[in-house]
Amino acid sequence: MDRKGGPGHTVLLALVLAVPVVKVAYTAGEGGAVREVFSGMELSNWPDVLVGMVLTNALFGAVLGVVLSRVLFAACAARGAVPGGTGPAASARRLALSLVNPLAVGAIIACLFGPWWGLGTFLVAVALRQGIVVEYRTGRRGHHHRHAEAARPGPWVRRWVAAEQWAALALTVVVLPVLAFAAAVDGRAWTTVVRCEVTDVAGTRTDRLIELGRKGNGVVGWNLASHQVSNGTGCEKTEELVVRDPLWRS
Numbered sequence: 001m002d003r004k005g006g007p008g009h010t011v012l013l014a015l016v017l018a019v020p021v022v023k024v025a026y027t028a029g030e031g032g033a034v035r036e037v038f039s040g041m042e043l044s045n046w047p048d049v050l051v052g053m054v055l056t057n058a059l060f061g062a063v064l065g066v067v068l069s070r071v072l073f074a075a076c077a078a079r080g081a082v083p084g085g086t087g088p089a090a091s092a093r094r095l096a097l098s099l100v101n102p103l104a105v106g107a108i109i110a111c112l113f114g115p116w117w118g119l120g121t122f123l124v125a126v127a128l129r130q131g132i133v134v135e136y137r138t139g140r141r142g143h144h145h146r147h148a149e150a151a152r153p154g155p156w157v158r159r160w161v162a163a164e165q166w167a168a169l170a171l172t173v174v175v176l177p178v179l180a181f182a183a184a185v186d187g188r189a190w191t192t193v194v195r196c197e198v199t200d201v202a203g204t205r206t207d208r209l210i211e212l213g214r215k216g217n218g219v220v221g222w223n224l225a226s227h228q229v230s231n232g233t234g235c236e237k238t239e240e241l242v243v244r245d246p247l248w249r250s
Helices: 007-028 032-041 043-056 058-078 088-113 115-127 130-137 155-184
Strands: 193-200 203-215 218-223 228-238
Touching: 007 032, 007 043, 007 058, 007 155, 032 043, 032 203, 032 218, 032 228, 043 058, 043 155, 058 088, 058 115, 058 130, 058 155, 088 115, 130 155, 193 218, 203 228
Parallel strands: none
Antiparallel strands: 193 203, 193 228, 203 218, 218 228
């Protein structure tokens, strides 16, 4: 399952495909608005919406980082990345392998949202992968059983591994999707909101645009006043990302 794709792989793929569309649909409008926004930003920039949601929502970013860390570690473990052996050197290799990815994820979250968010993400990511290490090391998981290490673990180890697996499953299939869709309908723009001079047949006025791309010295963005893609010049960044009320207040 780790090699071919378990619940984490399925959930992540579904979120990558669905959440950006839901975010644009709620923020800009359904139907034609979604098509115009994605045409204005080009479909190759589809992941930019998801990245923008991560950069503006600390809890969603942290949970997504933990789930990604665990899924990648399980995939690597299924290919034999967990070192065998029972000596100090093997234990040190396993410890280093189980820490390097959580350290990277924690560092990223710390840079984005502060040290406490980074520390919390690191600790949860570490805690939710130790069960994988135990199961592969003891031969209870995977096809290649190491007879020297395949001894049945003690009762408390089995209970701890089971609790870790249930916690990881709940985080992956319940908590992450709920946070993703809550972030998609929170009424905040996924990228910078700018105030620009917009010229059309009605004249020139100042409007707020959700920036979709840069063209020369101007901005291509979703016009929050006219509900269409507009070209803006003389743009100034605004600090406010909220463009409408969240769904739960509508």
